[in-house]
Amino acid sequence: MGLTRRQFTLSTLATTAFTMTGLGLSQGPALAATNTAYLMTYFTESPNQSAANYGLHLAVSRDGLNWSPLNQNNPVVTPTAGQLGLRDPYIYRKQDGTFVVVATDLKGLNFGLTSQYLHVWDSVDLSSFTGYRRIQMHTYGSSVHTWAPTVFWDASRGQYGIVYSANTTTDLFLVNYTSDFRTVGPPQTYFSPGFPILDADIRVSGGVTYMYYKNLANGNIYGARSNTGAPNSFTTYTSGLRQGTAIEGSHLVPRNDGGGWWLWGDSFGPINNDMYMWTTNNVGANSWSVLNQRDYTPPINSKHGSVVGITEAEYNAAVNRWGLPNWVRLKSSNLPDYYVRHSNNAVRIDPYPFDPHQDQLWRMVPGLADSAAVSFESVNRPGYFIRHSGYVAQLGVNDGSATFRADATFYRTAGLADSAWTSLRSYNFPDRYLRHAGQVLRIDPLSSSSSANDRQDATFRLTS
Template sequence: MVLSRRAFTLGALATVGLTASDVAFRPQSASAATYTAYLKTYFTESPNQSAADYGLHLAVSRDGLNWSPLNQNSPVVTPTAGDLGLRDPFVFRKQDGTFVVVATDLYGLNFGRNSQYLHVYDSIDLTSFTGYRRIQMHTYANVHTWAPTVFWDAGRGQYAIVYSANTTTDLFLVNYTSDFRTVSAPQTYFSPGFPVLDADIHVDGGVTYLYYKNLSNGNLYGARSGTGAPNSFTTYTSGLRQGNAIEGAHLLKRNDGSGWWLWGDSFSPVNNDFYLWGTNNIGANSWSVLNQRDYTPPLNSKHGSIVGITEAEFNGVVSRWGLPNWVRLKSWNLPDYFVRHSNRAVRIDPYPFDPHRDQMWRMVPGLADPAGVSFESVNVPGSFLRHSGYVARLDPNDNSATFRADATFHRTAGLADGGWSSFRSYNFPTHYLRHAGHVLRIDPLSASSSAADRQDATFRVTS
């Protein structure tokens, strides 16, 4: 059966777990729910800001590592007051099982703008965001209110909103609230004697963990407290850093209970790298670096948060907002590189880059064989990835038999990794799409080819 382009794309993204029917949703308390997937909030930027969007973006993941943007990576809601944009959106499941989102009141790169407010949205099930408002956190002049995080303080019976501020130095302030409408007066929450930024806080087993950036040396650290009270934390980890600079620490307990992840965002506003560590013991100083091959953040995503969600919530948000109708191809052996077109050549380049849409493809039934696949450019519609003289390029479809054959590939298990994909040429069936010197081409390959050649021909179909 020949599938429609839309149906085929969803099939290619079946790992995200879309179901055909909507599931009735009833909020469950955090302690009663079983989480089978994850939802991420973020905003977007790209190197030349062509993809900059300061609304609330959502993505979903089954494994917590590889993400699919919702709503075609467009915002689901955008602030209508204050700076008319948000950064650092933090989603939190409240005690009654519903959600609240708090976010920095800031549009773009105007970091000299010092708002006293945070944006706030309510959501029952993440399919709509209502009750939009701003809450005033302090009355200080020329003091920012950045990167909020939220946790439930059981001792107080209230929610704590902790955020970065720069009163006497860069430190964390806290306000307490029961309704995310009125808040207590701010007080210093963590000021360890050096400037800090970007708190994330998680309560587990009676211990409150706080992860943060030390601005003095640029590393991420973890601190902990037996009470979660202000000024009660002791740092217990060594400094963590990947890349040239890092911030935006986000701590996440895995849904399967087997351990924790710690995400870090690249420091530069024109760099969209995320980095990841894992541990099976949050109380130990034992974080391990994960290979970028193992995870793929949403396209152009910046500083956000992640929450575990139920099967009903997952199905609800996918039904409401929709999965991408495009894919990206990630290199197995150069996992920070993606397939893109540039001046009609097809190559792999290190992400991020602009124009960012050069890496977006509609994976459709094969032009010469609907059992195969063809790749149509998103930003040059009607043009397809094809080989010519064994070299891949982007050309407009002239509907000739030769073009259709050159632009058709059979998707197989990855030659280097069966969980990934390789693409065998339709009209040269011993040849596979691979990169060589960063340029894509087709070459004869098999299971007996060298490991390096098989790796060059292995890609993750992601979004």
């Protein structure tokens, strides 16, 4: 339409029919537009907590699978009240087409600290987050937490439900209803199935309310559903789901193209800093399939994310305001949880996460020996580049010599194992490609007739 969200008055927003292509969600009146991308909110942690940050982080994705952090993976806003930090931020598109973010009032890993409040922000087009406030969800004692909120529109009530994890008589879900995310009704028990539960996520589709949650008794994620979305009306309909050693933070995402649904799960704790995914063509069936980690790349160090479909105008507003990363990561094709990093001047692949996490960040610059090629400069050791010496890759300081420039220059080619990915051919040994062998990177002679394993070893995704 050529207009940004700012150019519409609130009265226009309130009266314009809104269609979210492929979602089948009950969204109500809002701006008529098609979602072409996705936005994720999250906080960050890493194994030794050097990357821990409990402000609101954003990332964008065109395909819903591979993500680019905004603002160089720094927070766009940070709470200024309560415990001065957030966890579990949840972004939701309201009936008027604008956004609200609700988040747990908790900073760090001291889960013994509890709060009766949630953090809240508003956003019109994702270029700013304003109206910061906290809303009190209950008046239970200081031992009762208010964790991991999710939001849904209850059409029968004409109100939003805010569902969150609490521990009153047991670990269960409470709900408060609101019209404005400023005042809320009294808490009600929303779901208490007879065993302890955590981390609800709720979507309404085709007149059915779907809720995914963690069963604390066995550590698995399950899906439940209700024809009304009313408190205490849900029936569990899926088998237990789990990837990794421990999982929580389930998040249900309808695809913009209408081709199905994704389910995200978050590994527990900063040491296990992975996000996992499943996919299905039918959210109402017990038919989730595990997605290979090769097929998706969460934002670096991200924890307990939430995802919303966004329009082209909203994508551009967010990117123009906050900026895309000025670095890349190199993800292994055949070991997709491994990334290229430097360690003691060696260049190798290691499983993510690790600290310092900056060891895997590279500035991809015009090739030192040929500007049509590329070179990779370390972000946390400026002036040091990936180069080969004796065919083995290492991190070396640019001494300005012709030999160094040649050793540090690579041509990007279609991936030898997957043309949608990338292989890196040596500038001065044009029959050799950068590949991993025993986790160490080196350059070896390779071609399309090389073994499948060798071609996989030389194939990477350049991602952020």
